[in-house]
Amino acid sequence: MNVNNASNDKDARHAERMQRKKAVVDEKIAAAQIERGVLLVNTGNGKGKSSAAFGLVARALGHGMKVGVVQFIKGRSDTGEEAFFRRQPDVAWHVMGDGFTWDTQDRSRDVATAEAAWAQARALLQDPAIGLVVLDELNIALKYRYLEVTQVVADLLARPSHQHVVVTGRAAAPELIEAADTVTEMALVKHAFANGVKAMPGVEF
């Protein structure tokens, strides 16, 4: 077999393999025909939970939707996402947390803050004009039991049927994962931080 034949064989095997893949994918696409809003949860210890939610904000804006964002834990006041999306007329951006919980050291104040944030979230979840709601770091408020997960799930499931919601944060509650349509675990493989790299603008905030 000369080189050209080997190359032709490789191309033929590739085409055959791709043909099989295409058939499987086409069949799955044909089967998925329900159109409705989906509830997504981005959890895990890795990077990308909030940034994936902000990517969906861009995606939704590109389709002409209106978007509401509630940040339950405010880490810092100089984030690129807040600066950028506050300039977009179709985005309502609400920062409700006042510092990472280990900065406040005051559980009662954290509960009150989380409850005020949930009231804001509920208003978005009751507004059919909003196509996508981002509840950033809600999982942290649930993890520390600042909010009641049963009530949160009930409010999420009562939203308009076409509305999408993304919930982010580590350690998502089992009740929320059960209620969700799409759940991703962002797992940490490695992080620049471990090699002494500072949190860089444009990447970490």
Added chain:
Amino acid sequence: MNVNNASNDKDARHAERMQRKKAVVDEKIAAAQIERGVLLVNTGNGKGKSSAAFGLVARALGHGMKVGVVQFIKGRSDTGEEAFFRRQPDVAWHVMGDGFTWDTQDRSRDVATAEAAWAQARALLQDPAIGLVVLDELNIALKYRYLEVTQVVADLLARPSHQHVVVTGRAAAPELIEAADTVTEMALVKHAFANGVKAMPGVEF
């Protein structure tokens, strides 16, 4: 012990736990002082690899950076992210792929397309005015060996020192993971698709 005391105890324990957490986090932050561009890889079978990259685009734009995006595999022409980011003056958006590989069934054409896309990527990686480069679905082009991973890694490492890069796609090459600073495995926990929900605008594209 009455109810008020129990509540005070709970608050005190919470404050103590948070104090310890804060000390650990503060120490880590103090240790991480290197400022440079980072190479991120978003891989795995779950949702959020590309959307997390697009979230970083928003984040970088909020900090006044210029951004370049190369899409190595073009799934569809009506994505929200493309519509939205093409409206942003500081974004250069290049769609180089012409269909998922299993739609083209033609290996030689795919190789030529990937090589043209890499030439575009290299131009961004040599431009110090670009703060963030997104190489969307590059991992797929590497997986099918449309591109040589050694050359790709060499070009990535030769970029300007302050430039951030995000590479997305399933099945990232070990050589790329080794070269990267931050790697996240987006693991599939569940997906709406499995319950018959169609790919929804604002969520899947």
